[in-house]
Amino acid sequence: MLSIGRMRTRECRGWTRRELLRAGILSAVGVNLADVLRLEAAEFQRKAPAKSVILLWLWGGPSHLDSFDMKPKAPIEYRGPYSPIASSVLGFDVCELLPQLARRANKYSVIRSLRGTSNDHGIAGTIGLTGSDVGAASLSGQVLSGAVKPTHGSIVSKVLGFSPGMPRFVAVGGHLHQGKRPITGEGGAALGPMHDPFRLDFHPERGIEIPHLKLLDGLTASGIDSRDRLLAEFDQLAQRVDRSAEMSRLDAFYQQAISLLTKAGSREVFDLGREPESAQRRFGRFRFGQCCLLARRLVEAGARFVQVNWSSHVEPVEDLGDGGWDMHDRFFQQYQDRHAWMLDQTLSALLDDLDERGLLAETAVVVVGEFGRTPKINNRAGRDHWEHCYSGLVAGGGLRAGQIVGASDRLGEYPTARPVTSADLFATVLGQMGIDTTTLTINGLLPQGNLIEELI
């Protein structure tokens, strides 16, 4: 058996002569190198620290200067009105609007030197979700050449293999868009629709919604308007499917959905009513809070990559959910009154909950948007798009906690140390799941990004 060291040594140049000899011997008995690598990859994944990923996608672009990379000594037109407060990690200050996260800083690490290449939501969003701008579509409609790459969750689905039960990749929240233009890079792309996300959403009044069910005869998402109704629909659907040949008309993806929803053990994952009142309240009785509670239930039930979209629309006012992070106007008003405490409460609850259940060690949590916001405050008390430097947060999944990776300059405009990309971030996170260069290659996927060693 080939010995596998840390993922970063598992490139071709890292094979030893002895290992290659072993591979040669194995091939002589009918087992080729690809087979060996697959076996090794499976073993590597089995031993990997992270079993799952929860990505909290802050669509619209959160401000790094008003969260995890404050610049209290910057001129007033940069620093904003908020003060830094000490966290539980010595020397790491966070915004006063995030007091609960400040107390939990020993549970996560922050990257202060993420940088991108586009300040367009569409393009930057595609980069953030796929690691590449290939095939991205801008707000103006320009489409960059090449075929869009699969998103991180789809890669997980592909590598781990399609699951007839709990989907590997679940997206909680609607399709991402800016204006009326959807972004590219949310799904499986060339991997096929089997690896698109299984979509769920939460409406504060109607509860959990399952968009895939809209395609089934006689059952619409809007018809599921309460917990009781949802459960009743599940039961009816199960009986109907058992009696009829409807399943045969559906492709495998929807068969998966139906299988999931009609299986008594599986469908319970969608029933937030099974959570104690204290848990629902702890996560927050608003869309993002309940979506994160659902994400934890999904991971607990076997989902391997759950992406929670804070909003569908980048705009804070027009979004159907909790409002996007694209606050060109009234930034401080909206951030202070709404977004900051929501993030503070829900992310704190998620980290605590995962920790208390023993799941944090095996669940990587990633919190990031497509870019940051302009360090200089604009003339509408807002901040605009800023791709040159922004922050991201990671926790769990065997990733080191209490770390500050990279640094930005005195105004928060550019990285001064350890610049990294979103491709690097997700190479690191997926690496914790055992999805490394070798694994990607044998699955026909092009590896992207470099490991952020400080987090491993």
Place this chain on the structure above:
Amino acid sequence: MMLRVFFAMALIGAEPDVVRLTSDGHLKQRPCWSPDGKQVMFARHQGATIFLFLRDLKTGQEERLTSHTSAEFDAVFSPDGMSLLLSFDKTSPGQGDIEVHRLTLADRKLTPLAVTQGALSHEESPCWSPDGKRFAFTSTRHGNQELYVAEVMGGEWQRLTIDTAIDAHPSWSPDGKTIAFTTNRWGDLEIALINPDGSNLRRLTQSKGLDDYPAWSPDGRRIAFASNRDGNLEIYVQTLDGPAINVTRNEAIDNFPAWTSDGRIGFVSNRDGGFDVYSCRLTE
């Protein structure tokens, strides 16, 4: 004497007498009581909407006062209770173009009062002068969010502040002589006072953390505001020369203070899970 009793009670930690006025749990902002104390107005976030609702405190009935699809918020009753000032935030492509309108309650007629033509400027956070003839508000018309005063019947705006800091949330004193507002010109967010002609700018609060949303008591002797000075957002009350007293004392978020006509403090809190409107008695 009454003030002394109030502060003494607050200091010894007497349990606040809190009444919950709504129960839907949706995020709400900036409640405002009618002068007769019979109604409360607030902005409610629901789905993609931020709309104003007028709630009858006796029956619990609520109604929207406009049919606008734009986000609407920051409503304040006129001193005579006959009309409201409020802000509209247009939807795309004009999003970020916020205007102050007057709504007369008898006929629901809307009249734009503070509008910047041809630019994405936001005029918001209106408050009435006690005689109902003028209003203070904030605007980004001149490139930074500053404080302005204008006549309700129209005319030129008077700019009160010129500073690279963000000035916000004016509240006019009942005697008409002072406007309290929020500013970060001294570092973090503090409550400042200024005369309605722009003179005599001075600092009211000096605390670590943010102080925001000042609201004058009906008797003009106290100012309520939200502050996180103790690590959690609470409602504080102070006189112009006295200490600030935490009147909510709850682990939840308490925000957006407003005075009721009978001297209670109204606010929004998530102490019961969702965000609802509450009021709290201050004096014995």
